[in-house]
Amino acid sequence: xxxxxxxxxxxxxxxxxxxxxxxxxxxxxxxxxxxxxxxxxxxxxxxxxxxxxxxxxxxxxxxxxxxxxxxxxxxxxxxxxxxxxxxxxxxxxxxxxxxxxxxxxxxxxxxxxxxxxxxxxxxxxxxxxxxxxxxxxxxxxxxxxxxxxxxxxxxxxxxxxxxxxxxxxxxxxxxxxxxxxxxxxxxxxxxxxxxxxxxxxxxxxxxxxxxxxxxxxxxxxxxxxxxxxxxxxxxxxxxxxxxxxxxxxxxxxxxxxxxxxxxxxxxxxxxxxxxxxxxxxxxxxxxxxxxxxxxxxxxxxxxxxxxxxxxxxxxxxxxxxxxxxxxxxxxxxx
Amino acid sequence: xxxxxxxxxxxxxxxxxxxxxxxxxxxxxxxxxxxxxxxxxxxxxxxxxxxxxxxxxxxxxxxxxxxxxxxxxxxxxxxxxxxxxxxxxxxxxxxxxxxxxxxxxxxxxxxxxxxxxxxxxxxxxxxxxxxxxxxxxxxxxxxxxxxxxxxxxxxxxxxxxxxxxxxxxxxxxxxxxxxxxxxxxxxxxxxxxxxxxxxxxxxxxxxxxxxxxxxxxxxxxxxxxxxxxxxxxxxxxxxxxxxxxxxxxxxxxxxxxxxxxxxxxxxxxxxxxxxxxxxxxxxxxxxxxxx
Ligand SMILES: Cc1cc2nc3c(=O)[nH]c(=O)nc-3n(C[C@H](O)[C@H](O)[C@H](O)COP(=O)(O)OP(=O)(O)OC[C@H]3O[C@@H](n4cnc5c(N)ncnc54)[C@H](O)[C@@H]3O)c2cc1C
Ligand code: SF4
Ligand code: SF4
Ligand code: FES
Numbered sequence: 001x002x003x004x005x006x007x008x009x010x011x012x013x014x015x016x017x018x019x020x021x022x023x024x025x026x027x028x029x030x031x032x033x034x035x036x037x038x039x040x041x042x043x044x045x046x047x048x049x050x051x052x053x054x055x056x057x058x059x060x061x062x063x064x065x066x067x068x069x070x071x072x073x074x075x076x077x078x079x080x081x082x083x084x085x086x087x088x089x090x091x092x093x094x095x096x097x098x099x100x101x102x103x104x105x106x107x108x109x110x111x112x113x114x115x116x117x118x119x120x121x122x123x124x125x126x127x128x129x130x131x132x133x134x135x136x137x138x139x140x141x142x143x144x145x146x147x148x149x150x151x152x153x154x155x156x157x158x159x160x161x162x163x164x165x166x167x168x169x170x171x172x173x174x175x176x177x178x179x180x181x182x183x184x185x186x187x188x189x190x191x192x193x194x195x196x197x198x199x200x201x202x203x204x205x206x207x208x209x210x211x212x213x214x215x216x217x218x219x220x221x222x223x224x225x226x227x228x229x230x231x232x233x234x235x236x237x238x239x240x241x242x243x244x245x246x247x248x249x250x251x252x253x254x255x256x257x258x259x260x261x262x263x264x265x266x267x268x269x270x271x272x273x274x275x276x277x278x279x280x281x282x283x284x285x286x287x288x289x290x291x292x293x294x295x296x297x298x299x300x301x302x303x304x305x306x307x308x309x310x311x312x313x314x315x316x317x318x319x320x321x322x323x324x325x326x327x328x329x330x331x332x333x334x
Numbered sequence: 335x336x337x338x339x340x341x342x343x344x345x346x347x348x349x350x351x352x353x354x355x356x357x358x359x360x361x362x363x364x365x366x367x368x369x370x371x372x373x374x375x376x377x378x379x380x381x382x383x384x385x386x387x388x389x390x391x392x393x394x395x396x397x398x399x400x401x402x403x404x405x406x407x408x409x410x411x412x413x414x415x416x417x418x419x420x421x422x423x424x425x426x427x428x429x430x431x432x433x434x435x436x437x438x439x440x441x442x443x444x445x446x447x448x449x450x451x452x453x454x455x456x457x458x459x460x461x462x463x464x465x466x467x468x469x470x471x472x473x474x475x476x477x478x479x480x481x482x483x484x485x486x487x488x489x490x491x492x493x494x495x496x497x498x499x500x501x502x503x504x505x506x507x508x509x510x511x512x513x514x515x516x517x518x519x520x521x522x523x524x525x526x527x528x529x530x531x532x533x534x535x536x537x538x539x540x541x542x543x544x545x546x547x548x549x550x551x552x553x554x555x556x557x558x559x560x561x562x563x564x565x566x567x568x569x570x571x572x573x574x575x576x577x578x579x580x581x582x583x584x585x586x587x588x589x590x591x592x593x594x595x596x597x598x599x600x601x602x603x604x605x606x607x608x609x610x611x612x613x614x615x616x617x618x619x620x621x622x623x624x625x
Contacts (some may be wrong), residue, residue, distance in 0.1 A: 068341065075386065087493075103591060106590065111338050211600075213599065238516045244592060250391075271584070275410075278557065293599040296600040297599075
């Protein structure tokens with residue numbers, strides 16, 4: 001990794017220089033909720049946020065997305081590359097994007113996702129956990145790749161890790177804004193990271209988790225929570241790794257139609273429904289359990305399908321807590 | 335040529351044939367000969383039919399790759415999209431993308447006996463295997479056990495009757511079970527008393543023995559059928575690795591993106607569209623929710 005320093009007084013100028021790349025999106029506070037919005041100036045952002053409601057997946061897998069346009073009986077491709085910057089992405093969300101990459105860039109690659117991914121500049125930022133975060137348990141509290149630049153707060157500026165050639169080029173073009181890293185900066189960086197590591201309150205015990213959960217398939221705990229669950233699908237929408245989509249064709253006029261994708265949720269009854277009314281996950285219990293299994297699936301090359309961002313807990317109207325459910329299911333085995 | 339995997343290619347309907355009151359056989363050919371040339375598939379694979387502006391749906395290819403220049407889809411009218419295509423006529427064009435899925439491992443099974451067990455519409459993908467196996471002549475012996483509701487519901491009735499009469503010359507034995515009695519069925523039963531009977535598909539196993547070390551079973555039918563057929567096969571000690579079945583799930587993308595066809599638990603997740611639709615019974619034992 002290459003490390004450079006961005007002194008606090010150059011921060012704004014650095015931020016402004018990013019606009020040369022494309023539109024810049026950053027974390028903005030509206031009411032009690034943070035979300036990634038287009039920003040023009042540093043002061044519009046709240047860089048000390050915990051989590052946005054929708055993760056950065058919204059830029060790559062959009063909630064609603066017209067993928068094809070029908071003209072004269074032929075589909076026209078809607079793949080576009082428009083460079084943009086996502087400023088202030090947390091480590092867990094960078095890991096979330098890496099999980100989406102595995103799915104969407106795997107051959108045959110999804111051309112819409114791929115084009116957007118290639119045109120996005122990802123600037124990471126360090127954060128402090130709150131009561132919902134459990135990324136440390138999953139090893140997603142620190143990103144080693146998947147970003148172009150990553151900013152770590154120092155008392156007098158930012159320690160910048162350069163994670164890609166593109167990140168390197170951006171730093172190069174703004175050479176005058178950066179300094180060499182000093183011994184003192186490194187000591188501060190270490191102190192911050194150590195303090196951060198100690199401040200996690202929630203922990204997921206993942207030892208043997210995949211097997212334990214599978215063995216507990218018939219645990220009454222699934223039912224207990226499925227009974228409380230409202231099946232609203234919020235947890236799917238806000239999850240940085242949930243990615244199911246539904247497809248729908250719509251006529252705009254007598255000659256033109258569009259094919260649209262939109263987020264789908266495995267909590268919906270229609271998710272596993274096939275022709276003739278047969279449903280492969282007919283009950284709420286089936287669907288509730290399915291989501292937990294999907295999130296806790298362990299892929300030897302990519303890890304779990306959950307990055308511990310805590311969104312599903314914070315935005316669940318029924319107050320269902322991910323780690324608690326898993327702990328209880330595992331506990332019910334004895 | 336489009337690089338976009340979601341864009342379908344034009345295919346012209348060469349022929350539409352009524353198979354039963356509910357099912358029609360569509361014979362198609364790609365409009366662009368180059369696309370047709372590249373379109374190669376194995377039995378058990380499926381395509382996504384694109385009724386542009388109305389939607390898409392997955393359908394198994396029911397013809398054999400040994401017969402080139404066209405491909406066939408047997409489509410049951412069950413809802414919106416399938417009703418739409420049932421109204422289409424010869425000469426009209428639909429979109430096709432694929433082929434998708436893994437298909438049956440035909441090469442691996444060469445030299446062995448094949449037992450095809452079909453229930454209802456499950457006959458469609460297995461017909462591709464049947465003709466592939468007969469045309470290629472690379473298999474020891476082929477059995478077709480076919481369970482159908484009534485005489486009117488027998489898919490590819492001409493072919494089935496033809497094989498009942500002349501199958502042995504092609505190394506192929508056909509057995510048929512029907513549930514609803516009718517004069518036609520009774521007539522068939524009289525003609526082939528040892529091979530046609532009233533009952534369900536598992537009744538066809540009665541009295542049958544086979545060399546479990548040199549046999550593969552290939553099953554396709556409604557979800558309820560698998561359990562019973564697998565019991566028959568397991569009773570005869572056919573290894574779970576030798577039992578293949580093709581499964582159905584809701585599908586949207588067909589290429590492992592949309593998440594609809596995901597099954598399994600924390601230790602094993604499968605995408606039916608990409609890892610299947612053909613699975614072994616061993617896969618089902620190690621992946622919950624597969625059957
Ligand atoms: C791998 C595979 C192979 C198949 N092979 C055949 C075949 O050879 N012959 C045949 O007749 N049928 C086959 N089917 C089933 C066929 O896809 C459905 O009958 C068809 O999608 C129903 O569409 P509909 O709009 O007419 O039905 P509706 O009941 O109106 O469908 C409602 C909605 O659910 C969707 N839907 C319903 N069932 C399915 C399904 N199984 N997969 C995906 N989406 C679904 C439809 O697209 C539609 O949007 C196969 C399914 C799969 C998964
Ligand atoms: S399951 Fe919950 S905690 Fe895990 S990544 Fe999804 S939203 Fe975040
Ligand atoms: S957010 Fe909570 S209530 Fe809503 S579907 Fe998810 S678990 Fe159920
Ligand atoms: S059909 Fe979309 S993932 Fe399988």
